[in-house]
Each structure stands twice: as C-alpha cells, then as structure tokens.
Amino acid sequence: MAYLDHAATTPVLPEAVDAVSAALGELGNPSSLHGSGRRARRRLEEAREQIAACVGARPSEVILTSGGTEADNLAVKGLYWARRAADPRRDRVIVSAVEHHAILDAAAWLEHHDGARVEVLPVDGAGRVDPDSLRSALARDPDSVAVASVMWANNEVGTVQPVAELAAIARDHGVPFHSDAVQAVSTQPVNFAASGADALSLTGHKIGGPVGTGALLLRRDLACEPLLHGGGQERDVRSGTLDVPGAVGFATAVAVAVDRRAELRNRLMTLRRALVGGVRDQIPDVIENGHPAERLPGLAHLTFPGCEGDSLLMLLDARGIECSTGSACSAGVAQASHVLLAMQASPELARGSLRFSLGHTSTQQDVDAVLEVIGPVVARARRAGLASVAG
Amino acid sequence: MRVLAAMSGGVDSAVAAARAVDAGHEVTGVHLALSLAPQTLRTGARGCCTREDAHDARRAADVLGIPFYIWDLAERFRADVIDDFVAEYAAGHTPNPCLRCNEKIKFAAVLDRALALGFDAVVTGHHARVQDGRLYRSVDAAKDQSYVLAVLRPDQLAHAVFPLGDSTKAQVRAEAAARALAVADKPDSHDICFIADGDTRAFLQRRLGSQQGPIVDADTGDVLGSHQGSWGFTVGQRRGLDLRRAAASGERRYVLAVEPASNTVVVGPRERLAVDEIRAAGPVWTSSRPGTGFGCSVQMRAHGMVSPATVTVEDGAVVARLHHPQHGVAAGQALVMYDGDEVLGSATITAAGRIAADA
C-alpha cells in the first residue's frame, strides 16, 4: 500500500501518540480549583505555550478548537458578528474563491441567514489571489467590511498565497484579516506575528497530531463572538471542558513539525520532482495544476485529459495506491472542484484530476509504486472515459 | 471474475453483492447517484438515491469488506430516463422507467464503463435468473423482475449476474439479517424513484404544464367532463376522472384512449377496454430470435396481465394475438414474450385492438 493522501490526513507522529496516551492516564479538569485541576491546567498551559512559541504567537492568542473547520467558522462568523455589532455598516465578508468549504460555506451561511454581503476574490490560472483585488475591494468602502479571509496554502492544488502582503493591505484599511493555515504549518514558515494576520486557523491532524485538535490564533485586542456558549473557557470565545490530551498531542506535533520543517520541505521537493517527472515521462500530456513556485512542496495536483478522476482513483485504489481527487464530495458524488473552476479550468479537465500529496512518512518507494502503475491506469481510465461519453 | 456490484442501499443489492463475494468473485461496489438534487433522508418506500441510501450502500460494502464508490450518472439518467418518461407521457403513452433504466443506465452506461475499467460483469439485486445466457423469471413470482430486464440484448445479458433469482424475497431478507446487514428490514421501494413524493401527476404537471381538454364518451362523442392535460391519464385508468355527466347506463367509465394531439381523453365502459391484438415495435431478443411465428405467453404490465398468445414478427414489428382478451393495455408499456419461465424478448406496445373489430 502506498499512501499519497497526506493532505487529507497524515499519520500521527509516534511522539504525539506517546504524549496523548500519557496525558489520557492523568486525571483533572483544568478549570477545577483542586490539585488534580491545577496539574491538568499546568499540562494544558504548557501545551498552549509550546504551540504559541512554535508559531510566533503569544499563549493568550491561542484558542484551542476541535480543528480547522471550527477555527475557520469561528473566525468568519465570530469576527463578522463582533464587528457588525460594533458598527452595523460592517456587513461585507471578503473571501477568496479557492477557500476550503469551512470558510466558503460559513460565509454563505452568513449571507443567507444573517444579512452579510459576501465578496469573492478571484484567482489567476495558478490559483493565486492578486493583492490588488483585495486592495480595491477594501478601498471601495473599508468601513463596510467586517472581515477578510484568504488561506495560506490551498488544500487541493497547493498554491501558497501572498499572506503577508494581503494582511498588510487589510491592516492599512483597518480590516481584520484571517488566514486558514491548516495545510501550511508542516512546510511553510508560519509565524503569526510576522505574518501580520489577525487570526490564523490550525489543525492537528494535518501535521501528525490527533484529529479533533486545532486552534484559532486570535489577536488579544480583536473581539470575536463565540460559536459555543457555556463555561467560558478560552477567553469566553470557545466554551467546553478543555481537552488536555488533545492539546498535549497537538502541541507535540506542532513542535516536531516545526523542528523538522526544513528537512521535510527538502525531502518532499525531491520526491515530488521524481513523482511528477516520472508521470510526465509516461503521460506526456499530463497537466500540472497550481503555481510553479509558490506551492506546497509535497502536493502534486495533476490533470489527465480524457480521464474521469473517479475512474483513476478506483483503478489506483485497486492497485494499492491511495490518493484523492482533491475536491469535496456532495453525498459522495465528486463535484467539479470549485478551486479548479476558479482557476478557469474547463469542467471536463477539472473532473479528470488527481491530487497526490506526500508527507512526513513518504518515501521513494511510494513514488515508485505510483510510477509502476500510472501508465496502464491512465490508459484504462481513458478507455472508460470514452465509453461513458459514447455509450 | 472481477465484478461490479450496483448497490442501491436496499436489501436486495446488498445480498446480491454478498453472494458474489461468497462465489469467489473480486467484487467492487458502486452506488449510482441518479438524482440531480438528492434528498437527505428517505421517506418510507419512496424515492431512491438519497444520501441515506448512499450511506446504507456504503455501510453494506464495508461490512462485506469490498471497495465502494459512488458513480454520478445523474445527467445520463435525466436524459435517458426522466426526459424519456416525460416525453412518453406527453405522447399519450405509459412508459416503464425501470425498464428504461436497465436498458440505458445499468446495462449500458454502467456496464460499458465497467467493462472499459476491466470488470467482467455487473451484479445487481434483480429478482431474475440467467442461465447459459438465457433470462428466466425469478422463483419468487411475486417479486419477479424479468419484465423490466426483457429489454437486454444477449451481449448485455452475457455480462449480467443476478445472484437472487433462485431465492424468494423472504429468504433474501433472512439472509441479510443472518449476515448482519443493517438493511435487512429496510422497506422495499415501490414507486418511481425520481418522484420522491409519489405524485406522478403533479410531477408531470410541473414538467408539462396544464391545459384544459375534453373527456369524451367513446360511443356518443358527448363531452362528459374536462381534464387538465391528457398526459395525466393512462389507458385502463378509472380513478381521477372528473365526469360531470354520468353515463346513461350508470356504468363506471374507464380511460379507453389518450389523444395528445387534440388533448382529448376518451372514456367508455370496461368491456370496451378488452383487447386481443397487440402491436409492438422495436423487438429485442434476449437470446436467439425465435422465428417469425410462434406460440408463447405474453405479459403487458410489470405485474400481472399475462396471456397465452400467438406472435408473428414481421418488418421489425411484433403482433401478438391474445388467447384471452386483456383490459387496459397501454401503449408505451413493454410486451414481453415468455416460453414458460424463459424470457424470449420484448417490444414496445404501439397499439391494441380487437381482432373482431378490425375485420
């Protein structure tokens, strides 16, 4: 079996497994005042400090969440609600066209249920947002914007956005800027303070931590309405008894990921070059999507003209190669990717795409396994693609 | 063999897939997403391809330990089945969409793609048998689905596997329970899958609009009432006729004919429904062509309406002379010919009448 779907989730690091299982053996609710509570609180706050130190944040800026989806929802909805409450003119939400559905659907929900006006920033053929498009959207009427959100790195095609530049533009206009950094942490220099962003989403399971853990990094001075009401944990922004083992596992994973980032980056670039080059040798008309330079080093999003992504996926799965089409599913039905469509790909090409994503456990053998079967698999998928057109 | 099991999320297709696994085949499950806007939950026996059905199919595949995928055939289904269904009603016919789905989707689009992907056959949970390339009725007469499979050509049947044909529905359910498949007691689906609320007339009205037209007495030519579109009627139908004038004899009235060109529905007494000569076009023979004249039994509805008959085949048309007259034979339905339990073939009914009346 060759696992090339690290962008979906990546194996949990042994260090994180050990940290979580040790913490699961400990008693205590960090909100309790007694000794067990104090000990739990200490482990929790140490984890928070570790996370903060690794990503250039202050501990008080780390709001622990159940992962990326919650962090994204909290950023978009929470900042929208708080900013509009402070000034009812602020009803615009600006997002890029290639955001994860956790952002896009949260914004759409605000539009349909809460009077927001959502503006979608276009991307170029490589999936990059032009900073000028943000600048002109803001300049039109900065006082009416509640929040702007552009992801750090795209989960489908791997394109990395000019986050620092976008954050600076938002700052110039006095608008809070959020970025979904879920896919970026393991290979990009994610530093909250240096980025200039006001909020960043992180998740554990894309970096070798446990699923169901993550954080929203949020500037202290930025008001944010909670999604979850209750015991008032996490600055009153995110209630719920704190998950100490989860936090400890997440912190361990962040620390290991940041420590090994440079080495992983180099290794993934080499493997990716071998993968894409090897595929191109066999399938000369393969199309590489995303930005040629500003991209995640371990992600290769490829279009195979004349094929259906579903067919490729199934044929590869039958041969022990695990990858994805990269796009979201609706009732399990693959939809043409909104990311590729935003990049002006035709729907047919968008449907014939696969995402191979490499990660910390990837090896040359994984690449070789793909190269061994890709030629016949693509040939077969092309025949099936023709059958479904003609049939 | 490498086989593709079409899994609807119901009990039949789950057990069919399980039996294919037991038979030693390398089985891959697929759920066909046929609805352009799937509903989240199924309501009773209605509808199909809800997210819940997809989930049930996936769960069954997981229990069987086979790979599972969803194939999106919604566009093909709309073009080949739903639009055809509407067009047939608009033309005054009574289509059978399940038959069309087998003909155009399951054993055409799906089979073609499966063969291209390297599979040898498609497995479904239909209640019918295939032996030596010949198609037979299920042993469970009440659940037999050979009628809606009778449109398959030999090259399609050669790649069709129906593992349930030797079992009754009760046996299938018991087996599902024994295999711990959660769908063991899921209700059967009965209605037309793409009409989720079961209201065919309202569905057709949305697609075809309404236009008032007369309901005419077959004998006198008197206008007895009005309707909102001839497409809403099927030959043999009795209910849903809004007749302001009762017949002189006080007899019940039945739809005898639907005439879309003049938007007229013709009604009359039940005995006028009786026909014994059926014309049908576009014959398909499931194995070999049986000759130009032969005796067999014919079936003209998915359930019931069976009669011994003498069939002649000429110029691509079939004429069946029924030994027992039948009531309510509708154009658009299939005339399926059987030799005992074996399906010989089928053709689409174009006209029905009385031999005596023809003379």
Ligand SMILES: Cc1ncc(COP(=O)(O)O)c(C=O)c1O
């Ligand atoms: C860019 C991006 N944002 C958000 C998410 C959601 O994160 P989580 O799975 O932790 O809810 C994902 C992962 O699927 C992602 O790739």
